Amino acid sequence: MKPNKLLKTLSLVVAVGLPLSVLSAELVRWTDDGGRLHYGVITDVPPRYADRVESASAPxxxxxxxxxxxxxxxxxxxxxxxxxxxxxxxxxxxxxxxCTEVPQPDPCN
Structure with a gap:
């Protein structure tokens, strides 16, 4: 494959693949200073809580x-x-x- 064509092909793969990887960002959870648990993607985590991040699917x-x-x-x-x-x-x-649709549960007693 010619270098110019290879570069175009690689650019196309990156242009198509990058948005897909952003859409499938792993969900994480972290605990704030008040002990409240939060869920989101890694870009949602305030820097001061970076050491408290774990996968949302972790036990x-x-x-x-x-x-x-x-x-x-x-x-x-x-x-x-x-x-x-x-x-x-x-x-x-x-x-x-x-995503899996989960109905809102009843409040805990």
Whole structure:
């Protein structure tokens, strides 16, 4: 393959592949100074909490109740869908292919 054609092909692969990798950013969770758990993508994490980041799919801490686990699943689902929100409140169609819809659970007692 000629160098010029190779460069064009490589540029096309990067141009197409980069946006796809951004869309499939891994969800993470972190705890703030007040002990509140947050979900989002790595770019959502304030720098001061960078050392508290873990994958959103990591096991929950021991002692987590079933009710708390349901709320964690719900918050993780909401964070996933947040990546696909558009101006005006809609969602991009691919959100339903990449995220799992979890209904809001009842409050914990």
């Amino acid at each position: 929950l801490p021991p002692g987590t109740t079933a009710c708390e686990a349901r709320w964690h699943r719900y918050a993780s689902s909401a964070a996933c869908f947040d990546q696909y929100r558009v101006v005006g409140g809609g969602l991009k169609p691919e959100a339903f292919q990449r």
